Amino acid sequence: xxxxxxxxxxxxxxxxxxxxxxxxxxxxxxxxxxxxxxxxxxxxxxxxxxxxxxxxxxxxxxxxxxxxxxxxxxxxxxxxxxxxxxxxxxxxxxxxxxxxxxxxxxxxxxxxxxxxxxxxxxxxxxxxxxxxxxxxxxxxxxxxxxxxxxxxxxxxxxxxxxxxxxxxxxxxxxxxxxxxxxxxxxxxxxxxxxxxxxxxxxxxxxxxxxxxxxxxxxxxxxxxxxxxxxxxxxxxxxxxxxxxxxxxxxxxxxxxxxxxxxxxxxxxxxxxxxxxxxxxxxxxxxxxxxxxxxxxxxxxxxxxxxxxxxxxxxxxxxxxxxxxxxxxxxxxxxxxxxxxxxxxxxxxxxxxxxxxxxxxxxxxxxxxxxxxxxxxxxxxxxxxxxxxxxxxxxxxxxxxxxxxxxxxxxxxxxxxxxxxxxxxxxxxxxxxxxxxxxxxxxxxxxxxxxxxxxxxxxxxxxxxxxxxxxxxxxxxxxxxxxxxxxxxxxxxxx
Amino acid sequence: xxxxxxxxxxxxxxxxxxxxxxxxxxxxxxxxxxxxxxxxxxxxxxxxxxxxxxxxxxxxxxxxxxxxxxxxxxxxxxxxxxxxxxxxxxxxxxxxxxxxxxxxxxxxxxxxxxxxxxxxxxxxxxxxxxxxxxxxxxxxxxxxxxxxxxxxxxxxxxxxxxxxxxxxxxxxxxxxxxxxxxxxxxxxxxxxxxxxxxxxxxxxxxxxxxxxxxxxxxxxxxxxxxxxxxxxxxxxxxxxxxxxxxxxxxxxxxxxxxxxxxxxxxxxxxxxxxxxxxxxxxxxxxxxxxxxxxxxxxxxxxxxxxxxxxxxxxxxxxxxxxxxxxxxxxxxxxxxxxxxxxxxxxxxxxxxxxxxxxxxxxxxxxxxxxxxxxxxxxxxxxxxxxxxxxxxxxxxxxxxxxxxxxxxxxxxxxxxxxxxxxxxxxxxxxxxxxxxxxxxxxxxxxxxxxxxxxxxx
Numbered sequence: 001x002x003x004x005x006x007x008x009x010x011x012x013x014x015x016x017x018x019x020x021x022x023x024x025x026x027x028x029x030x031x032x033x034x035x036x037x038x039x040x041x042x043x044x045x046x047x048x049x050x051x052x053x054x055x056x057x058x059x060x061x062x063x064x065x066x067x068x069x070x071x072x073x074x075x076x077x078x079x080x081x082x083x084x085x086x087x088x089x090x091x092x093x094x095x096x097x098x099x100x101x102x103x104x105x106x107x108x109x110x111x112x113x114x115x116x117x118x119x120x121x122x123x124x125x126x127x128x129x130x131x132x133x134x135x136x137x138x139x140x141x142x143x144x145x146x147x148x149x150x151x152x153x154x155x156x157x158x159x160x161x162x163x164x165x166x167x168x169x170x171x172x173x174x175x176x177x178x179x180x181x182x183x184x185x186x187x188x189x190x191x192x193x194x195x196x197x198x199x200x201x202x203x204x205x206x207x208x209x210x211x212x213x214x215x216x217x218x219x220x221x222x223x224x225x226x227x228x229x230x231x232x233x234x235x236x237x238x239x240x241x242x243x244x245x246x247x248x249x250x251x252x253x254x255x256x257x258x259x260x261x262x263x264x265x266x267x268x269x270x271x272x273x274x275x276x277x278x279x280x281x282x283x284x285x286x287x288x289x290x291x292x293x294x295x296x297x298x299x300x301x302x303x304x305x306x307x308x309x310x311x312x313x314x315x316x317x318x319x320x321x322x323x324x325x326x327x328x329x330x331x332x333x334x335x336x337x338x339x340x341x342x343x344x345x346x347x348x349x350x351x352x353x354x355x356x357x358x359x360x361x362x363x364x365x366x367x368x369x370x371x372x373x374x375x376x377x378x379x380x381x382x383x384x385x386x387x388x389x390x391x392x393x394x395x396x397x398x399x400x401x402x403x404x405x406x407x408x409x410x411x412x413x414x415x416x417x418x419x420x421x422x423x424x425x426x427x428x429x430x431x432x433x434x435x436x437x438x439x440x441x442x443x444x445x446x447x448x449x450x451x452x453x454x455x456x457x458x459x460x461x462x463x464x465x466x467x468x469x470x471x472x473x474x475x476x477x478x479x480x481x482x483x484x485x486x487x488x489x490x491x492x493x494x
Numbered sequence: 495x496x497x498x499x500x501x502x503x504x505x506x507x508x509x510x511x512x513x514x515x516x517x518x519x520x521x522x523x524x525x526x527x528x529x530x531x532x533x534x535x536x537x538x539x540x541x542x543x544x545x546x547x548x549x550x551x552x553x554x555x556x557x558x559x560x561x562x563x564x565x566x567x568x569x570x571x572x573x574x575x576x577x578x579x580x581x582x583x584x585x586x587x588x589x590x591x592x593x594x595x596x597x598x599x600x601x602x603x604x605x606x607x608x609x610x611x612x613x614x615x616x617x618x619x620x621x622x623x624x625x626x627x628x629x630x631x632x633x634x635x636x637x638x639x640x641x642x643x644x645x646x647x648x649x650x651x652x653x654x655x656x657x658x659x660x661x662x663x664x665x666x667x668x669x670x671x672x673x674x675x676x677x678x679x680x681x682x683x684x685x686x687x688x689x690x691x692x693x694x695x696x697x698x699x700x701x702x703x704x705x706x707x708x709x710x711x712x713x714x715x716x717x718x719x720x721x722x723x724x725x726x727x728x729x730x731x732x733x734x735x736x737x738x739x740x741x742x743x744x745x746x747x748x749x750x751x752x753x754x755x756x757x758x759x760x761x762x763x764x765x766x767x768x769x770x771x772x773x774x775x776x777x778x779x780x781x782x783x784x785x786x787x788x789x790x791x792x793x794x795x796x797x798x799x800x801x802x803x804x805x806x807x808x809x810x811x812x813x814x815x816x817x818x819x820x821x822x823x824x825x826x827x828x829x830x831x832x833x834x835x836x837x838x839x840x841x842x843x844x845x846x847x848x849x850x851x852x853x854x855x856x857x858x859x860x861x862x863x864x865x866x867x868x869x870x871x872x873x874x875x876x877x878x879x880x881x882x883x884x885x886x887x888x889x890x891x892x893x894x895x896x897x898x899x900x901x902x903x904x905x906x907x908x909x910x911x912x913x914x915x916x917x918x919x920x921x922x923x924x925x926x927x928x929x930x931x932x933x934x935x936x937x938x939x940x941x942x943x944x945x946x947x948x949x950x951x
Contacts (some may be wrong), residue, residue, distance in 0.1 A: 263764020417920035
């Protein structure tokens with residue numbers, strides 16, 4: 001691990017700096033803060049969408065992110081934000097470190113660990129952010145580590161699964177991974193051995209443990225349902241991984257190739273094959289699973305690489321030499337130095353106008369505008385920032401899952417400018433649109449006299465329906481009063 | 495069961511069991527079923543596919559005495575000759591023959607090192623990776639070439655090296671995929687070096703690689719072939735953006751299953767793979783990930799390698815072959831529906847209306863249909879031969895097709911006066927909103943717009 005710590009330290013600097021200093025890049029954090037505040041105010045987790053949306057109020061909702069949201073609502077800025085964002089980054093670093101330590105436990109050499117930890121770290125890049133799924137990486141790695149223990153401690157994995165299910169719905173992977181491990185062990189050991197029995201019991205225990213959350217068994221049903229949800233096609237993170245993804249091309253793919261080309265060896269061959277096979281299936285299914293694959297593959301591939309190539313083989317045990325003793329002190333110092341360099345470069349290059357992302361200026365303009373608005377965002381994640389604004393209700397936002405398919409169909413028709421886009425916009429009573437400048441919908445609204453741009457900058461535009469335009473009977477009382485100033489800033493109408 | 499050294503030092507079989515008659519019979523029957531399935535899928539839909547229509551048009555042109563274009567298109571000539579001899583039934587038979595030849599070659603290579611029935615299991619894995627090839631059609635010949643090349647290289651003799659080079663020459667002239675012969679042969683030679691091959695065996699492996707590399711120059715395109723063929727393979731992300739080759743688009747049914755099967759096999763049995771197999775397998779894995787259309791090639795390379803390493807039980811092999819045959823039949827039965835919706839009637843209307851059209855298509859492949867119609871008034875802006883168009887043209891195609899900022903200026907610059915576009919695309923909606931464009935025809939999937947006041951022929 002001594003060399004792998006170098007890698008982990010550099011990734012730690014990168015993750016900490018980007019989490020704390022860089023502006024919010026995930027629209028979900030806004031509605032999650034709103035959710036946390038609602039839970040704190042009402043003392044209960046909401047189970048249905050409310051009046052913050054005008055398309056699906058009353059639709060059942062399973063806010064799996066409730067625990068994360070509670071803390072996020074308390075950490076809106078300053079030191080609390082730094083602590084919160086730092087904790088999320090440290091969870092990712094801990095997951096990487098734990099996976100590397102697991103590789104060492106399996107007999108991986110320092111060289112193999114450095115290579116595989118670097119690749120796994122890169123695999124985390126695309127998904128990393130102050131996000132709930134990042135927090136879920138640590139329990140996943142801890143679960144797999146405990147599952148490998150040959151002894152009663154392996155039952156600790158059941159407790160980890162329970163904790164995991166209170167953080168994220170990906171906890172439903174716990175019983176699946178344990179069952180595959182049990183099956184693989186049965187193939188490896190050709191019988192019902194103590195190891196097979198323990199893994200099978202962990203699988204059964206995890207099945208119960210993932211129900212120990214405020215939603216009970218419904219969380220697992222919800223997670224399984226996500227696999228078949230058609231709306232995933234409209235979400236970038238759910239697209240199939242391909243070589244255009246940096247984390248895939250430079251992180252997960254080399255790990256996968258190394259694993260496939262060296263083949264898995266040792267007494268846990270089928271067990272590792274099935275667990276890594278499941279991670280491969282997830283990897284090929286959606287880009288959001290690239291990080292999951294990296295963390296699962298790190299220890300398995302590092303150990304396999306160490307056995308396959310002499311150059312990667314562990315050094316023979318020998319009494320520590322003088323250079324070893326020097327390295328014991330020098331390497332942590334080098335790691336710390338490199339981490340500080342990475343962090344300082346990232347902090348110096350951090351953009352200072354944090355509102356530019358996620359249509360921030362257009363949404364700020366919307367918040368300042370008088371009257372009530374029924375808002376359509378061309379990227380539904382932007383509308384996460386509108387949730388909770390007084391007088392504004394959204395068509396669709398980053399909560400995504402609870403919205404009915406009909407809403408998604410209408411969203412796709414409007415955002416992608418399909419033939420019936422105008423009728424659907426009218427039928428839903430949309431009177432405000434946030435869109436990227438030059439995007440398809442922006443070009444179409446430009447050619448429609450009933451819409452006028454109330455705000456515009458180089459990246460975004462806010463369109464509002466003209467007062468004289470015919471409106472849907474379902475429309476709420478919109479009080480237009482916006483006009484565009486010379487500098488693109490919203491000016492209140494007289 | 496297999497009686498062959500399959501470890502790192504393994505090479506040739508030492509003993510071979512007599513194949514079980516029943517198991518072989520099931521395997522052969524399934525393989526025949528596959529061939530029938532391929533033929534059926536070709537008869538029902540493949541001749542209507544834009545790239546098949548374009549290939550046949552190119553072949554007919556060459557047979558008519560037109561000068562060969564840069565990529566040779568021997569494949570088109572052969573297809574046109576077959577069509578001339580027996581029409582669509584002959585084309586279907588030829589496709590079935592190519593499929594059968596490909597899977598038989600894969601099976602033969604695997605049988606040589608892993609036993610007869612395991613050889614069929616290797617072919618079955620290749621079939622599972624090729625299921626979507628039954629849908630787009632036309633690629634079976636490439637699979638047969640790849641399988642034959644690997645078989646020739648695996649012979650590890652001077653004759654094998656010469657045969658590999660000869661195959662590469664024919665393959666390069668038949669299709670741009672021939673370019674893959676050189677890196678596959680080089681990967682094999684590198685693997686042989688890793689394996690510790692010495693003397694004549696090593697020399698022959700590298701001779702084969704050199705022969706395949708030289709073969710890429712023996713086409714009408716000469717030294718330009720590698721660059722043109724590389725672009726035609728659509729590994730370049732710029733081209734990928736223009737002509738989708740995303741695994742989901744290319745191989746919706748089989749991509750994930752086929753790929754995961756190969757990876758699982760490699761993880762479980764990779765430690766027993768012959769080292770010579772590792773570099774070609776790695777190359778094929780990378781190719782398939784860069785462009786999902788190469789998943790069948792991965793199956794052809796990985797099938798024999800994994801069958802050799804896995805020492806699969808006979809019953810499992812037979813089950814795998816049968817499953818592959820069933821899956822292939824299922825895919826081919828679905829082919830007709832999947833390939834419906836090519837705008838042949840609209841293109842015929844445009845060709846017959848007596849007006850000259852500078853035509854833009856979205857999706858791009860619809861313009862291949864227009865090119866294949868061979869109507870003098872139809873001048874597509876670009877068609878499926880994207881590799882032969884300059885980058886500036888591709889950039890314009892992308893900007894207009896995706897209605898990027900400034901697309902209207904690009905339309906004027908390219909002097910486009912007719913659009914053939916999918917109903918569901920933003921381009922169709924924006925043209926409908928624009929008074930300068932007039933909708934003149936439509937069907938259930940496509941719309942045709944012409945510039946108001948288009949030029950008469």
